[in-house]
Amino acid sequence: MHAVKLIDRVQAINWNKLQDEKDLEVWDRLTGNFWLPEKVPLSNDIQSWATLSDVEKQMTTRVFTGLTLLDTIQGTVGAVSLIPDSLTQHEEAVYTNIAFMESVHARSYSSIFSTLISSREIDEAFRWSEENPALQRKAEIVLEFYRGEEPLKRKVASTMLESFLFYSGFYAPMYWSSRAKLTNTADLIRLIIRDEAVHGYYIGYKFQKGLELVGSQERQELKDYTFSLLFELYENEVEYTQDLYDPLGLTEDVKKFLRYNANKALMNLGYEALFPREETDVNPAILAALSPNADENHDFFSGSGSSYVIGKAVNTEDEDWDF
Amino acid sequence: MSSLVYYSSVSENTHRFVQKLGLAAQRIPLRPAEPFLHAMSPYVLLVPTYGGGNEGGAVPRQVVKFLNDEGNRGLLRGVIAAGNTNFGSAYCVAGDIIAAKCQVPYLFAFELMGTTEDVQRVRKGLELFWQRQSANRS
Numbered sequence: 001m002h003a004v005k006l007i008d009r010v011q012a013i014n015w016n017k018l019q020d021e022k023d024l025e026v027w028d029r030l031t032g033n034f035w036l037p038e039k040v041p042l043s044n045d046i047q048s049w050a051t052l053s054d055v056e057k058q059m060t061t062r063v064f065t066g067l068t069l070l071d072t073i074q075g076t077v078g079a080v081s082l083i084p085d086s087l088t089q090h091e092e093a094v095y096t097n098i099a100f101m102e103s104v105h106a107r108s109y110s111s112i113f114s115t116l117i118s119s120r121e122i123d124e125a126f127r128w129s130e131e132n133p134a135l136q137r138k139a140e141i142v143l144e145f146y147r148g149e150e151p152l153k154r155k156v157a158s159t160m161l162e163s164f165l166f167y168s169g170f171y172a173p174m175y176w177s178s179r180a181k182l183t184n185t186a187d188l189i190r191l192i193i194r195d196e197a198v199h200g201y202y203i204g205y206k207f208q209k210g211l212e213l214v215g216s217q218e219r220q221e222l223k224d225y226t227f228s229l230l231f232e233l234y235e236n237e238v239e240y241t242q243d244l245y246d247p248l249g250l251t252e253d254v255k256k257f258l259r260y261n262a263n264k265a266l267m268n269l270g271y272e273a274l275f276p277r278e279e280t281d282v283n284p285a286i287l288a289a290l291s292p293n294a295d296e297n298h299d300f301f302s303g304s305g306s307s308y309v310i311g312k313a314v315n316t317e318d319e320d321w322d323f
Numbered sequence: 324m325s326s327l328v329y330y331s332s333v334s335e336n337t338h339r340f341v342q343k344l345g346l347a348a349q350r351i352p353l354r355p356a357e358p359f360l361h362a363m364s365p366y367v368l369l370v371p372t373y374g375g376g377n378e379g380g381a382v383p384r385q386v387v388k389f390l391n392d393e394g395n396r397g398l399l400r401g402v403i404a405a406g407n408t409n410f411g412s413a414y415c416v417a418g419d420i421i422a423a424k425c426q427v428p429y430l431f432a433f434e435l436m437g438t439t440e441d442v443q444r445v446r447k448g449l450e451l452f453w454q455r456q457s458a459n460r461s
Contacts, residue, residue: 022333029374190411197374197409205334264407267336267435277440291408293415298404298432301448320384321424322391 013089020209023090026202030097033194037108040188042115048181049116055247060172060182061113061121062244065129067169068109070161073139075102077146078158082203085151091206098199105192112185134240138165141233152214155207156226156269160233163200163265164258166193168241171254171286178285186289193290204268211270226269234262256282326366327449330386337371337405340437344446351389360389362398365456367430367449372406372417382417390425400456401430403445408434 018024052060079099086092113122129135142165145157170193177186211219237258245251260280263273273280287294327348331337341348348369351360368390372381390396402425404418415432422429431448433441 020333025332025373032379193409194374194411197407201334201374201407208334263438264435270335270339270436273438277438287408291411291414293412293419293432294408298415298418298429299444300401300428300430301444301451320387320391323393323396323424 011089013093015090018090019088020090022202022205023088023094026198027090027094027097029198030094030101030195033191033198034101035191036104037111037188040184040191042112042184042188045116045182045184048183051181057117057121058125059244059248060176061117061125062128062132063169063172064109064112065122065125066132066135066240066244067166068106069129069135069139070166070169071102071106071109073142073146074158074161075099075106077143078102078161079199081146081154082158082206085154085210087206087209094202098202101195101199105195108188108192112188116185132240132243134236134243137236138233138240141229141236152207152210152222153225155203155210156222156229159200159204159207159268160229160265162196162203163268164230164262165233165237166196167257167261168237168244168254171250171257172244174286174289175250177289190290200265200268204265204270208270223271226266226271227274230262230266230274234258253283253286256280257286326362326364327369328360328362328366328389329369330383330389331371332383336436337369340405340433340442341369343437343442346446346449351385353385355385355388359392360395361392362395365398365400367401367403367452368399368421369403370405370417370421372404372410372413372415374407374410374413381413382420386417386421390421396425399425399427401428401452403431403433404429405433405435405437 015024049057076099079095079102083092083095086095117125142157142161145154148154170189173182173186173189176182211222214222238255241254241258242251245254256279259275260282263275263280266272266274327341327344327346328351329337329341329348330351331339331341333353338350341350349360349362349366352358368386370383370386373383374381390399402418402421404415404421406413406415406417408414410416418429418432421427430452431441431445433445437445
């Protein structure tokens with residue numbers, strides 16, 4: 001068992017003296033986004049759940065056990081393993097917040113289970129998650145870096161988890177939401193998706209700060225490593241996706257979503273997107289379930305230019321505005 | 324001809340996008356202590372959206388300060404916003420907020436540091452946009 005390195009002495013953290021202003025900005029964002037599963041009325045989905053076929057129920061249950069596994073890893077091992085590598089004390093504090101929220105996420109899936117699913121089905125799904133080779137391999141690849149001795153590679157693996165590896169699972173609730181099913185469950189998952197965006201952004205940012213401190217050769221090695229890890233994980237994700245979604249004929253649709261998110265993971269690490277647009281054209285219904293704003297309304301350039309979109313009235317209560 | 328003003332935090336995502344555009348651009352200073360930026364000619368503003376569940380703080384504070392200046396506001400012609408679809412309905416909402424408050428068109432939205440396609444579309448789109456602007460004026 002890997003032991004967390006404990007530091008010899010502790011200095012009291014002073015939030016009024018920042019080495020990196022991003023730490024406070026992200027801390028504020030994370031604490032401002034804090035939520036608990038109890039605030040989502042999951043029981044309103046009971047009727048909807050009953051309309052799913054057995055195959056659909058099985059896929060959904062397995063998806064959530066897989067997500068539970070990843071959040072368990074990130075909460076109890078992943079985010080915690082980043083703490084000793086921190087460049088600032090405030091960075092350490094942010095990781096403790098991330099670790100806690102990952103545990104809230106893992107807790108949330110159990111809330112979904114207990115609301116919708118019989119204990120027999122839950123047991124069956126947990127057994128499946130323990131026996132599915134692709135899921136176990138995904139966990140193993142990431143855990144290997146968490147246990148290792150290379151802080152920057154650890155951040156790469158962690159960003160991959162936050163920004164890429166969850167999305168084979170997140171697809172399912174977005175799919176149901178787009179069909180007006182399990183909509184409360186989808187609301188809860190959207191809160192998780194929002195958190196993971198901040199986590200991936202922050203860990204990726206700290207990776208880039210770390211890169212500034214190493215020589216050009218090591219920088220190149222880390223870039224090569226990142227892309228080869230991405231390919232390894234992607235191949236494994238494809239297998240996992242087939243296991244989950246082949247029975248419903250959704251695999252190709254999910255793969256677009258995977259590649260779209262793989263690109264975002266790379267961008268969070270400061271690298272260019274890898275998969276071209278024609279391979280990442282996510283089903284518009286899924287994209288709309290994720291973000292109702294992500295439509296073509298904001299592409300004035302591709303239109304004739306005869307009509308402008310002047311932003312809709314948005315609540316702008318920030319006190320900073322002067323006009 | 325074309326003028327671009329942008330804000331990018333220390334994460335440099337938006338800065339990278341601007342570099343890829345290869346257009347002349349002025350950066351809104353990161354910190355209040357740095358000299359205030361005064362726009363001198365019509366410009367398009369490119370800003371990231373600070374992600375959150377509620378819309379508070381979606382527009383970076385330094386951008387708000389920049390736009391609070393009447394001279395700067397008067398020269399604003401359009402807005403481009405960056406963001407992340409993970410933030411759901413708050414995706415790129417900085418663009419909505421600025422377009423509504425300043426009554427300018429919301430030209431384009433892209434994710435994180437933008438893909439190659441995003442860069443090409445913005446580069447070409449801005450060129451046409453400024454051509455049309457000067458045609459309207461004459």
